[in-house]
Amino acid sequence: MSYNVLIVEDQRMPRQLLELFVKESGRYELSGSIASAELALTFCRRRTIDLILMDVLTEFGVSGLDTAEEIKKEFPGIKIIIITSMPEASWLKRARDIGVDSFWYKEAEGASILEVMDATMEGESIYPDSPPRVSIGNTSNRDFTDRELDVLREMLTGDSNTKIAERLGISENTVKFHIQSMLQKTGFHSRTELVAQARSLGIVIK
Amino acid sequence: MLTPFILCPSIVQEMLCLWCLLLCLGFSVNMVMSVHQHSFLYALASAFSLLFPYALINIRLELYYRMDSAAANAFAAYVGSLPVTAFVLTMVLLSAAWIIRFKKCLAYTDSHITPSSVKEAADSLSAGLCYYHENGQPYLSNHLMNQLCFEITGRALLNGNEFFGALNGRGLVELKDGRVYRFAIKDLSLSGEHFRELIAYDVTELIGKSRKLNEENQRLRRHNDNMIEYGKQIDDIVRREESLKNKTHIHDEMNRLLLATDRAIQSSENNEKFSILGVLQQNMFWLFMEADYRDTNNVYSDLESLSSLLGIRLVYRGKALTGDEDALHLFMLAAREAMTNAVKHGEARNLYIYLSEDADSLQASFTNDGKPPDPFAGEGGGLSRLRQRIEEAGGSMEVNHSPRFMLRISVPKGGRQNVL
Numbered sequence: 001m002s003y004n005v006l007i008v009e010d011q012r013m014p015r016q017l018l019e020l021f022v023k024e025s026g027r028y029e030l031s032g033s034i035a036s037a038e039l040a041l042t043f044c045r046r047r048t049i050d051l052i053l054m055d056v057l058t059e060f061g062v063s064g065l066d067t068a069e070e071i072k073k074e075f076p077g078i079k080i081i082i083i084t085s086m087p088e089a090s091w092l093k094r095a096r097d098i099g100v101d102s103f104w105y106k107e108a109e110g111a112s113i114l115e116v117m118d119a120t121m122e123g124e125s126i127y128p129d130s131p132p133r134v135s136i137g138n139t140s141n142r143d144f145t146d147r148e149l150d151v152l153r154e155m156l157t158g159d160s161n162t163k164i165a166e167r168l169g170i171s172e173n174t175v176k177f178h179i180q181s182m183l184q185k186t187g188f189h190s191r192t193e194l195v196a197q198a199r200s201l202g203i204v205i206k
Numbered sequence: 207m208l209t210p211f212i213l214c215p216s217i218v219q220e221m222l223c224l225w226c227l228l229l230c231l232g233f234s235v236n237m238v239m240s241v242h243q244h245s246f247l248y249a250l251a252s253a254f255s256l257l258f259p260y261a262l263i264n265i266r267l268e269l270y271y272r273m274d275s276a277a278a279n280a281f282a283a284y285v286g287s288l289p290v291t292a293f294v295l296t297m298v299l300l301s302a303a304w305i306i307r308f309k310k311c312l313a314y315t316d317s318h319i320t321p322s323s324v325k326e327a328a329d330s331l332s333a334g335l336c337y338y339h340e341n342g343q344p345y346l347s348n349h350l351m352n353q354l355c356f357e358i359t360g361r362a363l364l365n366g367n368e369f370f371g372a373l374n375g376r377g378l379v380e381l382k383d384g385r386v387y388r389f390a391i392k393d394l395s396l397s398g399e400h401f402r403e404l405i406a407y408d409v410t411e412l413i414g415k416s417r418k419l420n421e422e423n424q425r426l427r428r429h430n431d432n433m434i435e436y437g438k439q440i441d442d443i444v445r446r447e448e449s450l451k452n453k454t455h456i457h458d459e460m461n462r463l464l465l466a467t468d469r470a471i472q473s474s475e476n477n478e479k480f481s482i483l484g485v486l487q488q489n490m491f492w493l494f495m496e497a498d499y500r501d502t503n504n505v506y507s508d509l510e511s512l513s514s515l516l517g518i519r520l521v522y523r524g525k526a527l528t529g530d531e532d533a534l535h536l537f538m539l540a541a542r543e544a545m546t547n548a549v550k551h552g553e554a555r556n557l558y559i560y561l562s563e564d565a566d567s568l569q570a571s572f573t574n575d576g577k578p579p580d581p582f583a584g585e586g587g588g589l590s591r592l593r594q595r596i597e598e599a600g601g602s603m604e605v606n607h608s609p610r611f612m613l614r615i616s617v618p619k620g621g622r623q624n625v626l
Contacts, residue, residue, distance in 0.1 A: 010504060032511045035504035038535075039512050039542055046515055059504050060535040 003050035003121055004031040008040050008067070009083065010059040014106065018053055018083075018113070025114055035059040037067035044075050051121060053113070056084040056091055057205070065091065069098045079120050083113070086202035087131035087141050089149055095127075102126040134201050137186025137194075141203045144182065151178040153204040155195045211265070211293055212286035222290075223266045225297055226259035232304045233259075239311040243318070248307060255300055261285065262293070334387065334406030337394075338366030345401065354406055357381055370404060378409070386413045460486075484521065491522040505538050512542065513557070516549045518574075524561035533568045533617040536596055540603075540615045543588050544572035552576025552611060563619070567601070571614040578610045589613075 005028045009015040015033055022028045028051070032043050036059035043049060052071065054064040068080045082095045085106040095103050102120045104113055105128060111119075116126045134141045144152070154164040161179075165172040179191055188194045198204050211219065233256040240249035262285075264270060270282035315323065325346065328335050334351035338344040342365035347355075355363035358379060359372045373379060373389055380386045387406040394403050463486055470479050506526070513520045520541075527537055541559065548554035554576025562569045592615075593603045601617035 012504075032515060034508040034511050036508055036535075036538065038538060039508055042512060042542060042546060043515060059508070060531060060538075 002027055002029045004029050004048055005117075006031050006040065006043050006049045006052045007033040008035075008037050008052065008058055008064060009033075009055040010035040010057070011055075014055075014083075021114055022053075025117075028117065037062045037064045040067050041070055041074070044071055044078060049075075049078055051079045051081065051117060053081050053083055053117075056082060056086065056088075065094050065098060065100075068095070068100050072099050081113075081116060081120055086205055087134045088202055088205045089131050089141070089146070090153065090204075092127065092131065103128060105132050107132065134203060136197050136201055136203060137188050139185040139187075141201070143185060144203075145178075148178045148182050149204055151175055152182060152195070152198050153206055155179070155191065156199055156204060156206045208289040208291065210287040211262075211290050214290050218290065219266055222293060222297065223263050225301075226262045229259040229297070229300055229304060230256055230263070232308065236304065236307050236311060239314075240307075243311065243314050243320075252307065255303065258296060258300065332408060334404075336363065336366055336369075336404045338402055338404070340400050340402065342367035351404070351406060354379075354381075354387060366402060366404060370402075378413070379406075384410065386410045487523055488521055491524070491526065505534050509538065509541050509545075513545060516545055518545055518549055518554060519556045520545075521556050521558045522561065523558065525563065527561055527563065527568050527570070530568065530617075530619050532599060533619060536599060536601065536615065536617045537568070537570050539592055539595065540570060540613060541572065543592050544574070544613050546588065547586075547611070547613075548572075548574035548576050551579055565619075567616050567618050569614070569616045571612060573610055573612045576611075579607050 005022050007015060007018050007022065007030070009018060015035070019030055019033050022030045031047055031049055034040065034043070037054065038058075038060065040052065040054070044052075052068075054068055056064045058064050058067075064082060068082065071078055071080065076099075079101045081102040081104055082091070082100050083104050083106060084091065087105075092103060102116050102125055104111075104116050104126070111126065119126050130142060141149075150168055151164060154167055157163075159167075161172050161175045165175045168175070179194075182194055183189070183191070186194060186197075188197070211222075233252045237249045237252040237256070240246070240252060265282050265286050268282075270278040273279075325348070328346060328348035329350075331348055331350065334348060334354050336344055336347035336351040338347070344363060344366050347363050347366075352363050355361070355369050358381075359369060363369055370389075370391060376389070378386060378388050386409050388409045390405050390407070392403045392405075394401055463482065467482055467486070470482050509520060527534060541557075544559075545557055548557050552574055554574035556575045558573045558575075560569075560571045560573075589605060596603045596615055596617060599617060601615060603616075604612075604614040606612040606614075
C-alpha cells in the first residue's frame with residue numbers, strides 16, 4: 001500500500017526536490033505540497049494524511065514545530081518528519097518533546113530522506129545525535145554547552161544581560177561568564193559579532 | 207764520504223741547511239697540530255726532533271763560536287767534525303719520521319670530530335645556522351648565516367642579538383636576489399649555559415609554490431563566484447522562461463476565448479456570455495500578476511493546493527496582491543477560512559475572490575456560489591480568531607450573511623512589525 005504524504009516547505013527548490021522524491025518512490029503518494037504550515041492542519045482534517053515532511057521555518061515565519069504539536073494533538077496517528085537545514089540544537093529537543101517521529105537535516109550526511117521516511121512508517125524514530133557541525137570563529141556549534149546556547153539564543157533579542165538573566169532564571173554574572181566563555185572559544189571580539197554570526201549560521205534561532 | 211761536515215764544500219752545507227730549515231718548519235707544524243689534537247707526547251717528540259736540524263743550522267751560521275762559551279765551542283766542534291754521511295742519514299731518518307707523523311696528523315682530522323670539522327659540516331648545510339650566547343656572542347655560525355647577515359644588515363655577524371633584532375620579528379625575509387629565508391629562533395640550555403639557536407631555512411621554492419597555489423585559489427574562487435552568479439541567473443532565467451510559457455499559454459487561451467466571445471455575441475444565450483466573461487477575467491488576473499514574485503507565488507500555489515483538496519475552484523478578480531508579507535499572510539488566513547466555510551456550510555463549487563488595493567491598504571473580499579448561510583448564525587471560532595488577528599494588525603474585517611455570505615477584509619500596507 002502507499003502512504004499519503006504532505007510536504008510543508010517554503011523554499012521552492014527543496015520543495016520541488018521533495019516532491020520529486022515522493023513521486024518517484026512508488027511507495028508514497030503526494031497528497032499536497034504547501035509553503036505555509038498555516039494550512040497543514042486544514043489538510044489533515046480534510047484528507048487522510050499518513051506522513052508529513054515539515055520544514056521548521058515556513059512561509060510567513062509560521063513555525064513547523066508549533067504546527068506539528070497541534071497536529072500531533074489532534075491526529076496522533078499522523079507521522080511527522082521535521083526537515084531543516086538550520087543547526088539550531090534546541091529544535092531537536094523540542095521535536096522530541098512534541099512527539100515528532102523523526103528529524104532530518106537537509107545538508108547533513110547520513111540516511112537519505114526516503115530511508116528516513118521508510119523507517120518512520122515502519123514505526124521507527126530516526127533522530128540525529130546532534131545538529132550538523134558548523135564552524136563559528138575558531139570553534140564549532142558542538143563545542144558550545146547547552147547553557148551557552150540558551151544564553152546565545154536570548155542574546156538574539158538584543159536585550160541586556162539583566163533581562164537575559166531574568167528570563168533564564170540565572171544570575172547576571174553567570175550570563176556574563178557564558179558570554180565571555182563563548183567569546184573566548186570563538187575568538188570574536190564583541191558580542192555583536194558573536195550574535196550576528198550565530199544567527200546567520202542558524203546556530204540559534206528565536 | 208767520511209768528510210766532516212765543516213770541511214764539506216759550501217754548496218753541500220747550504221743544501222743540508224735548507225733541508226734542515228724545511229724540517230724545522232715541518233716539525234713546528236707537527237707540533238702545533240699535535241697540541242691541537244691533544245697528543246702532547248708527539249708534540250714533545252716533534253719539539254725534540256726539531257733540535258737537531260736547528261743545531262745544524264746554528265753550526266752552519268757559526269753561532270756557537272760567537273757565544274764565547276767553551277762548552278758551546280766544544281759542542282760545535284764535535285758536531286761539526288762528524289762525517290757528513292751521518293748527517294745525511296740522520297736527516298733521512300728525521301724526514302721519514304716527520305712524514306709518518308704528518309700523515310697521522312692529517313688522518314686524525316679525517317677520523318675525529320674537531321671544532322673545525324663541526325664548522326665545516328655547518329658550512330656545508332643548506333640552512334643558515336648560528337648558535338650564540340644570551341649576550342649575543344656567536345659560538346658558531348655557518349657560512350650561509352654569515353652571508354645572510356651581511357646581505358640583510360650590511361655587516362658581519364658579530365652579535366647574534368643584534369642580527370636577530372635587525373630582522374624586526376619578520377619570520378620571512380626576502381633577499382634582493384629573490385631567495386626567501388624563514389628564520390626560527392630557539393632558546394637552548396646545556397649544562398647550565400643558556401644560548402640561542404637561530405636557523406634560517408631556504409623556503410624560496412615553498413613560497414613560490416604557495417604563491418602559485420594562492421593565485422590558483424583566487425582563480426578558483428573567481429570561477430566559483432562566476433558559477434554562483436550563473437546559478438543565480440539560471441534560476442532567474444528558468445523562472446522567466448516558465449513565466450513566459452504561462453503567459454504564452456494565457457495568450458493562446460485568450461485567442462481561443464476571443465473567438466468564443468465573438469461566437470457568443472452572435473448567439474443570445476446569456477449564461478454562455480457570463481461564463482466566457484468569467485474565464486476572461488480569470489485569465490486577465492493571472493496575466494497581470496507578477497508571476498515571478500516568490501512569496502506571492504507561494505501563497506497562490508498554497509491556496510490552489512488547498513482548494514483542489516477541498517474541491518472548490520478559486521476565481522480571482524482584480525489585481526493580485528504582492529509584496530507586503532503581513533498583509534499576504536492575513537489574506538491567506540482569510541482565504542483559508544472563506545474556503546473551508548464555503549465548503550463546510552455552503553457546499554459551494556466556486557469561491558470568488560475580489561482583490562484591490564489603495565495607497566494605504568489591501569482589500570480582499572470573498573463570496574461563493576453555495577447555499578446562503580443562516581442569517582442568524584453567529585461568528586464561528588475560525589472567523590472570530592481571524593477577526594482578532596486582523597484587528598491586531600490594525601486592519602478591519604466585515605462579515606455579511608445576506609443576501610449571500612461575504613467576507614471582506616482590509617489590511618494596512620506595511621503593517622506593524624511582529625504583530626503576527
